Amino acid sequence: MTHLKRSRWSPWALAVVLLAPLAAHTDNGGNGSYEVDASGKLVRPTGYREWVFAGTPVTPNDMNNGKAAFPEFHSVYIHPNAWNQWKRTGHFPDGTILVKELISVGSKQAASGAGYFMGEFIGLEAAVKSAKDFPDEPGNWGYFSFSSPDHRTLLPSAAPQATETCNSCHQTAAKDDWVFTQHYPVMRAANGAGKRAGGGYDDLLQP
8 A cells, every 4th residue: 555644634525425336347438537346435546647737725724723624735636538528518527537635734935935835645535426326416426535544555445425524515615516626727727628719728828
């Protein structure tokens, strides 16, 4: 198992009910972007750092009276197949998977000045949209955490979180289809670019 530095962190504010046992299978689109095992657990994704990088928000304790719900950096990646459809249509297709690496706040001082700088990897989470796997979940989204209880290792698979743990927050506060696209300028700029004249979005990144 992958070893992580011990640190305090909170699960992704998302959720889903536990699944009944299923036959092991890959995503409904057949593109192999995620795998569910026979017990209904999501197999820990690999190679996600080669996916499309959406961004890294952070809500540090220093700005939340020392009690931030999610004080670590959240580096979010989206599978290229889902990204291409988001870019073309402005919708997240069935089979979408997003992975989030949790990274502690390390130093608050650098040569460039005071700030919040990344420390150590402390967790890994994922969100999957699947009508087949999560037919009763709002938006058909399931949410998973792969960090072990002691936060020192990553588990090889994970059961879905309870609905009230995550999904309820995403349902009420996320801008697009249970995804917080309002906090990711890369996603905002690419949203439905294929429907616009020229089909490009690079121009939207310019001042």
